[in-house]
Structure formats: C-alpha cells, structure tokens
Amino acid sequence: MKLQDQLHREIHLKEIPKRIVSLVPSQTELLCDLGLQDAIVGVTKFCVHPHYIKTDASIVGGTKQIHLDKIKALNPDIILCNKEENTKEIVEACKAISEVHVSDVFTLKDSLELIKQYGAIFKKENKATIIINEIKSELKAFKVFIKEKSSLNVVYFIWKNPWMVAGNHTFINYLLQLNKFKNVYGNKRRYPEIKLSKLRADKKTEVVLLSSEPFPFKKMHKKELQEFYPNAIIILVDGELFSWYGSRLTKAFKYFKSLHLNLQKNNQPL
Structure with a gap:
C-alpha cells in the first residue's frame, strides 16, 4: 500500500499498521475516536484525551523531546x-525506526484531509x-450564526514569560478568522x-483571549493584563478548541457559539 502524507512524502505499508506511536x-x-485505541502503543506526556490513554500506552516523551x-x-x-508540533530532527530520527506520517494543518480543509488520510491508512x-460529516455540519450551522456578527479586534495569548501571541x-x-475575530497580530508570523x-x-x-494551553492562564493573569488593555474584555478560553485540529473540531463550533453569546449578553469577562 503506497500513500502520501500532508508533506507529500510517500509512505509504504505492507499491511494495516497494528502498532501506532502518536507524537x-x-x-x-x-x-x-476512529476506534484505534487498542493499536496505540506510544504517546506523548501531553496526550490527555482520552484520559486513560497514558495508562494504556507507553509515554515516549513530549512533542519536542522524545526518547528514541x-x-x-x-x-x-x-x-x-x-x-509544527515535532521538529524535523525528530521526524528524521523516527524514519530510521518505522514509516512516518507527517501532518501539516493550517485550515479546516487540511484537517479534514488528515482525517480522511487516517481513515485510508488504518482502514477506518x-x-x-x-x-468529517459532523464537522462540516457543525461548521455550516456556525456560519449561519456568525454571519451577522460584527468583527472584533482580538489578541490571542498562548504564553507568558515571555508573552507570546x-x-x-x-x-x-x-x-479566529472563522469567528470574525480580527487578529491584532495577524501581520506577524507564527507565534x-x-x-x-x-x-x-x-x-x-476589544477582546483578549487567554488560552488554557500551552500556558495555563488563570484569573490572576486577567488582572495583570487589564492595565495594558483598558478597553478590552479579557476572557479565559479553552485552548484545545482553538488549536486541536482532529475530532475535537466536532465540539469546537458549539463552544464558539456560546463564547459569542456570552460576549453579546454580558459584555463583560466570562
């Protein structure tokens, strides 16, 4: 079986992979969510969903540092x-052990393509x-909801010491763009x-979003930032729903809708 990953690298598989390491x-x-939990033999220490996965599979390091x-x-x-998550050096080192699939996700189209590729690789x-159909359905409903909403100037913080957005x-x-949030730092690359x-x-x-990951922002950080953003609503948000591009997207758009409704209703920090 010959396939391509999202970097258009060829992957050669003799059969359906039965032992998976996910970094x-x-x-x-x-x-x-594809029903492959029994085939996962290795994960990172940051793999927290489902909650039992780190008990069932071996922890092989983080996303930037692994134990080969x-x-x-x-x-x-x-x-x-x-x-993005793993370095080029990690990918090259892993290639010496087994076939490696590399994802490259920046849009919803990329995410749906990845899900489709996994379906093909693992015969799911x-x-x-x-x-895929559930994500598309949730997106369609959200686009109807967001259509008449006004655009808001937003800063999305991911880290502290140093402050990163x-x-x-x-x-x-x-x-953020799907949410009609105009990224104040949209003219800057990456983070x-x-x-x-x-x-x-x-x-x-107008709005400052403090992500729950990778840095776990708390209420005290809202107060710390208020003097720098005196006119902004500062909100703690679920970082997984803003950055995880797999099956978690089935939950993302309902969350975004509730976020907008709370902003509209209360016009105050959540």
Whole structure:
C-alpha cells in the first residue's frame, strides 16, 4: 500500500499498521475516536484525551523531546508526527525506526484531509467519514450564526514569560478568522513575542483571549493584563478548541457559539 502524507512524502505499508506511536495530542484523540485505541502503543506526556490513554500506552516523551530508545522498543508499524508540533530532527530520527506520517494543518480543509488520510491508512474510512460529516455540519450551522456578527479586534495569548501571541499561518489564526475575530497580530508570523511595556495602553483591542494551553492562564493573569488593555474584555478560553485540529473540531463550533453569546449578553469577562 503506497500513500502520501500532508508533506507529500510517500509512505509504504505492507499491511494495516497494528502498532501506532502518536507524537501529537490532537492526533492521539482522533485515533481513539476512529476506534484505534487498542493499536496505540506510544504517546506523548501531553496526550490527555482520552484520559486513560497514558495508562494504556507507553509515554515516549513530549512533542519536542522524545526518547528514541523507548519508541524503538515498542516496535511500531507507523509513527505519527506533525510539522509544527515535532521538529524535523525528530521526524528524521523516527524514519530510521518505522514509516512516518507527517501532518501539516493550517485550515479546516487540511484537517479534514488528515482525517480522511487516517481513515485510508488504518482502514477506518466509515468512521472517518462520520467525523468529517459532523464537522462540516457543525461548521455550516456556525456560519449561519456568525454571519451577522460584527468583527472584533482580538489578541490571542498562548504564553507568558515571555508573552507570546498567535499570529498568522497558524490554525489558531484560521479559527479566529472563522469567528470574525480580527487578529491584532495577524501581520506577524507564527507565534511572535510581544513586549507589554511597549504597549502602554492599547485602546483598540476589544477582546483578549487567554488560552488554557500551552500556558495555563488563570484569573490572576486577567488582572495583570487589564492595565495594558483598558478597553478590552479579557476572557479565559479553552485552548484545545482553538488549536486541536482532529475530532475535537466536532465540539469546537458549539463552544464558539456560546463564547459569542456570552460576549453579546454580558459584555463583560466570562
């Protein structure tokens, strides 16, 4: 069986992979939703969905630092990576152990393509189609909901010390656009670092979103940022629903709708 991943690399498989190592949390969840949890032998320490997966599978490191000896000992048939989450060096090292599939997701189209590819690789086409159709249905309903909403100037924070935000060419930025959130840092690439001291008082930003991951922002950080964004509503948001591009997207659009309804109803921090 000859297939391509999202970097158009050829993957050669003699049979359906029975032993999977996943180095990306959102992809681990997708595998389980495809019914492949029993085939997953290795995951990262950040693979938290489903909650039991780190008990059932071996932890082989993080997304940027892995234990190659542990992966090799698991004798995987395939290792699943992502261009953004994992380094090029990790991908190259894993290629010496088994076939490697690399995802590359920046849009919803990319995400649906990935789900379809997994369906083909693991012979789970029917379940993949169900997930894809559910995401499309949820998106269609959300587009109707968001159509008449006004655009808002938004900053999306992902890290503290240093302060970092989501810029363009990220899946987060793509979902911000779907929400009619105009990214204040949309002219910056990837995840730029910003100096709060240079902001003084930003009166143009209307909403500041503090992600739950990778940095776990809390209520105290809202107070810390308020002086720099005196006119903005500062909200703690579920980072998984803004950045996970697998089957979690089936839940994302209902969450976005509730986010907008709360903004509209209360006009105050959630």
